[in-house]
Amino acid sequence: MKHRAATAVLVLAALVSLPAGAIVPGDPVRGEAIYARCQACHALGYDRTGPKHCGLFGRRAGGVPGFRYSPAMAQADVVWDANTLDRFLANPTGMIPGTAMGYAGIADRQERADLIAWLRQASASPIECPP
Amino acid sequence: MIVRINPFSALQDLGRRRFLAGTGATLSAAAVALMAGRPALAAGQGSKHDDLETDVRILNTALGAELEAIAAYAVGAGSGLLQKPVLDLAVQFQGHHKEHAAVLAKTIRKLGGTPVEAREHYQFPTDGLKTQNDVLGFAAGLERGAVSAYLGAVPLFRGRELASAAASILGDEAMHWAILRQALGQDPVPTAFMS
Numbered sequence: 231m232k233h234r235a236a237t238a239v240l241v242l243a244a245l246v247s248l249p250a251g252a253i254v255p256g257d258p259v260r261g262e263a264i265y266a267r268c269q270a271c272h273a274l275g276y277d278r279t280g281p282k283h284c285g286l287f288g289r290r291a292g293g294v295p296g297f298r299y300s301p302a303m304a305q306a307d308v309v310w311d312a313n314t315l316d317r318f319l320a321n322p323t324g325m326i327p328g329t330a331m332g333y334a335g336i337a338d339r340q341e342r343a344d345l346i347a348w349l350r351q352a353s354a355s356p357i358e359c360p361p
Numbered sequence: 362m363i364v365r366i367n368p369f370s371a372l373q374d375l376g377r378r379r380f381l382a383g384t385g386a387t388l389s390a391a392a393v394a395l396m397a398g399r400p401a402l403a404a405g406q407g408s409k410h411d412d413l414e415t416d417v418r419i420l421n422t423a424l425g426a427e428l429e430a431i432a433a434y435a436v437g438a439g440s441g442l443l444q445k446p447v448l449d450l451a452v453q454f455q456g457h458h459k460e461h462a463a464v465l466a467k468t469i470r471k472l473g474g475t476p477v478e479a480r481e482h483y484q485f486p487t488d489g490l491k492t493q494n495d496v497l498g499f500a501a502g503l504e505r506g507a508v509s510a511y512l513g514a515v516p517l518f519r520g521r522e523l524a525s526a527a528a529s530i531l532g533d534e535a536m537h538w539a540i541l542r543q544a545l546g547q548d549p550v551p552t553a554f555m556s
Contacts, residue, residue: 267513267556270426270506276484279425300418323415323517332419333513 254343261348264341271331274358280331284359286310287350291326302328315346368529369464369522412519417474419514420465423527426510427462428479430503431455436485437496444493447544451500454537461530468523494545501541507534508555 271280281294291308292299306326308314318325319342321335336342352358434455437443443451466476490496511531518524535555543549 266502266505267509268506269502270508270510271422273486275486278484279422279429328418330418330422332415332422332517333510334516335513 254340256340256343256345256347258344258348258351260341261344261346262352264336264345265348265352267336274352274355283349283353286315286353300328300330302326303330312346312350315349316342319345368526369468413472415517416519416523417469417472419517420469420472420523421474421477423511423514423530424462424465424469425477426507427458427465428477429483430458430507431462432479432483433485433500433503434458436487437490437500440487440490440496442490442493442496447493447497450540450544451496454500454504457533457537461533464526468526497541497545501538501545504534504538504541507531508538512555 268280271278272283274283276282277294277297281297281299287310289310291306291310291314292304303326306329308318308326310318316339319336320339322329322331322333324335336345434451438448438451438455469476486499490499508531511527511534515524515527515531518527539549542551
């Protein structure tokens with residue numbers, strides 16, 4: 231019990247000491263649950279109100295062929311990776327004013343990290359995202 | 362007795378006022394202010410126009426999702442997998458989404474925007490829908506996402522009356538989600554807070 235408490239304190243201390251802009255380690259299991267918030271508009275394998283997420287990492291913003299993006303997103307000079315996703319998910323309209331993603335964002339840094347960790351796995355899954 | 366309301370009724374006059382202030386009249390005022398050497402005033406008028414564009418953009422995203430939800434419920438209701446009384450629920454919820462879509466489109470027009478139209482074709486994971494519970498689970502996922510989408514939109518509206526109206530729709534989506542979870546045998550209200 232004491233050992234677990236000490237470990238928790240160390241983890242918390244490590245998180246607190248992270249620089250403001252640093253990406254914290256994410257838990258994809260928690261991230262999958264958080265993705266439920268996105269499912270009014272997004273899916274992994276097909277376009278909906280928002281574009282599909284398969285192939286997200288390394289893709290240029292506005293880069294899903296055939297999807298009708300807002301002019302702001304289509305012209306954004308952004309490539310999606312953990313850092314750019316973290317910034318966007320924290321404040322979508324702040325990072326890309328004019329985006330059609332009218333969503334205030336995910337304020338909690340750990341929640342963003344969890345979601346990004348899951349997206350990294352799921353968006354490259356050969357089952358969910360066949361070539 | 363259930364009293365049917367129009368959550369956007371507060372916009373009946375206000376929408377027209379904001380529309381007039383936010384389009385041609387605003388731009389003229391901004392131009393006048395610029396010509397008069399008052400850039401701060403001009404910037405203020407321009408920001409009202411930006412506010413209007415922002416609100417219309419958010420409303421249109423919501424409308425797009427509502428139109429997709431209408432199509433999704435049509436797929437579910439027409440699948441032959443839903444038995445009464447669940448089938449009746451699906452048709453009723455689809456009717457709610459139609460009401461949401463109608464009022465959103467009307468509000469967008471009132472604000473001077475152009476509402477998005479339903480797509481000719483929507484893609485749904487129909488291969489994975491084999492049972493009534495599959496359909497219910499799919500619908501529950503959409504409704505749960507809709508709650509989050511409206512929750513995320515509410516703080517972004519520049520018009521407080523729009524935020525209030527969107528919250529009214531949010532409440533309806535949350536009820537759909539809870540009922541669908543109940544029908545699935547799940548805890549209908551699993552958390553005290555939504556995010």
